[in-house]
Amino acid sequence: MSTVEYSAPSVAPRPLTDLDSEPLPRPTPRRRTPIGAEPEPDWRDSAACIGIDLNLFFPISTIGAIAQAQIDEAKSVCAECPVRRDCLAWALAVGPEFGIFGGCTDDERRRLRQRLNVEVN
Numbered sequence: 001m002s003t004v005e006y007s008a009p010s011v012a013p014r015p016l017t018d019l020d021s022e023p024l025p026r027p028t029p030r031r032r033t034p035i036g037a038e039p040e041p042d043w044r045d046s047a048a049c050i051g052i053d054l055n056l057f058f059p060i061s062t063i064g065a066i067a068q069a070q071i072d073e074a075k076s077v078c079a080e081c082p083v084r085r086d087c088l089a090w091a092l093a094v095g096p097e098f099g100i101f102g103g104c105t106d107d108e109r110r111r112l113r114q115r116l117n118v119e120v121n
């Protein structure tokens with residue numbers, strides 16, 4: 001079994017300042033593609049986390065320096081992601097309990113959901 005080592009990210013996580021200036025896009029579920037049809041473009045196809053070990057986005061704790069380094073590294077990937085706002089809108093609407101989506105931890109999304117008055121579908 002291999003282990004993943006987390007180090008300080010090269011890009012500092014950015015605060016979500018754009019949430020106050022413009023509304024998040026409407027969350028979109030992934031559409032099913034009929035057999036034989038060409039798949040429609042989907043924001044998930046442009047995710048910066050494609051090809052990255054997804055364990056990075058699911059820290060087992062939020063306490064301690066190692067956990068914080070992992071969270072910061074995941075957030076640094078999200079900070080450079082071209083579809084971060086779509087991902088965050090989806091995560092706020094769908095409500096995955098764990099993991100980092102759209103540059104936010106689950107606790108941050110819970111607070112954000114209250115602040116933006118978003119209900120989980």
Ligand code: SF4
Nearest residue numbers: 047049078081087102
């Ligand atoms: S915002 Fe983060 S979790 Fe969401 S698609 Fe982009 S890189 Fe992946």
